Structure formats: C-alpha cells, structure tokens
Amino acid sequence: MDAILEATALLLEEGQSCSTNAIAERAGVGIATLYQYFDGRDGVIAALSRQVRARLAHTVTSALETACGQSLREGVRSLVLAAVQADTERPLLATRLDEIEAKLPLESDHRQIMTELCAAVAAFLERQNVAYGVKAETLASDLCTIAGALIDAARERSGTIEADQFARITGQLLAIIHAE
Numbered sequence: 001m002d003a004i005l006e007a008t009a010l011l012l013e014e015g016q017s018c019s020t021n022a023i024a025e026r027a028g029v030g031i032a033t034l035y036q037y038f039d040g041r042d043g044v045i046a047a048l049s050r051q052v053r054a055r056l057a058h059t060v061t062s063a064l065e066t067a068c069g070q071s072l073r074e075g076v077r078s079l080v081l082a083a084v085q086a087d088t089e090r091p092l093l094a095t096r097l098d099e100i101e102a103k104l105p106l107e108s109d110h111r112q113i114m115t116e117l118c119a120a121v122a123a124f125l126e127r128q129n130v131a132y133g134v135k136a137e138t139l140a141s142d143l144c145t146i147a148g149a150l151i152d153a154a155r156e157r158s159g160t161i162e163a164d165q166f167a168r169i170t171g172q173l174l175a176i177i178h179a180e
Contacts, residue, residue: 001037003027005048012096018045042104049101052093053113056086061120068127072177075124077170084151084161091159098152117144130177139180143173 007027011018020041024034038044063082067075087094101110121140125131131139150172154165161169 001047004029004034004037004044005051008044008048009090009093012045012048012100013090013092015096020044045097045100046104049097049104050113052086052090052097053110056083057113057116057120059083059086060117064120064124067124072128072130073170073174075128076173076177079121079124080147080151080166080170080173083147084166087151087155088160091155095155095159114141114144125177131180135180139177143176146176147173 004023004027008018008023011022011026016022018041020034021031023041023044024031027034034044038047060079060082063078067078069075070078118137118140121143122131122136125136125139130136147169150169151161154161154169158165
C-alpha cells in the first residue's frame with residue numbers, strides 16, 4: 001500500500017497522469033493489487049491526502065511541547081514553523097493535493113485532522129493563559145483556518161514560504177490572538 005501511495009505522490013509531483021494504470025505501473029504492482037486496497041484513483045488520492053494531513057497534525061502536535069515552554073510569540077512561531085515544514089518537505093505534492101482535494105468528498109477526513117490540529121492549538125492557548133475552554137477552542141479553530149489559508153496563499157505566490165512571509169503569518173496570528 002505504501003508503494004502505491006508513494007507512486008501516486010511522485011506522479012502528482014511530476015504532473016503525470018494519475019490513472020489507476022499509471023499508479024500501478026509506477027508502484028510496480030498489478031492493477032488488481034491496487035484495487036485490493038483502493039476503490040479507484042480517487043480512493044488512492046484520498047488515502048494519500050489523509051496520510052499527508054495526518055503527518056501535518058503529527059508535526060504540529062509534536063511541536064506543541066516546545067511551543068508551550070516558549071513565550072507566546074515564539075510559541076506561535078514554532079507552531080507555524082511546524083505547519084510550514086509539513087508542506088515544505090514536498091511542496092509540489094502539497095500544491096497538487098490542494099488542487100485535487102477540492103474535487104473529492106474529503107470533508108469528514110479533513111474535519112478529523114482539523115479537530116486534532118485545533119485541539120493542539122487550544123491546549124497551547126490554555127497553557128499560555130490566553131483563553132480557556134470553549135473560547136480557546138473557538139480561537140484555535142479560527143487560527144488554524146487562517147494559518148492554513150495564509151500558508152497556502154504564500155505557497156501559491158512563490159512556491160515556498162520565505163522568511164518575510166513566515167514572519168508576516170506569525171504576526172497576523174498574534175494580532176488575532178491579541179484582539180481577543
């Protein structure tokens with residue numbers, strides 16, 4: 001299954017066809033093997049999307065301990081850096097998945113990952129004494145949504161997140177936190 005997902009990722013990064021035949025050929029497996037695990041091309045791409053999003057959630061959650069021991073500004077910076085790093089490992093893949101995901105029924109998958117991300121950010125906000133309970137959860141949801149949009153927009157403009165863009169994203173999130 002990992003070989004199929006990696007083959008799909010490579011095809012997407014290269015801008016190649018992502019038909020089930022192309023995926024199976026690139027993975028070095030038979031088409032029947034692909035269909036043992038997935039219901040078709042969209043199923044493979046959905047699984048790849050889940051894998052990439054889960055990695056993002058894990059990366060941000062892992063950065064939480066460090067962020068909680070820092071000042072608010074440095075903690076937000078650490079969490080944004082973790083989110084950006086998750087995409088910068090394979091920026092073309094992140095861009096191509098963003099384009100394709102809009103056309104697939106992945107709402108419940110993305111909602112689950114967003115819930116994990118928001119829980120991590122809410123815990124950070126509580127440990128930083130910024131907000132508690134429902135207020136922390138609401139603010140975390142807003143911050144995750146806005147951070148995702150800002151990171152995606154910066155990546156679309158230049159393909160990478162430059163230091164000035166990174167500082168701007170961090171500053172904008174801090175402004176939202178301080179507005180509360």
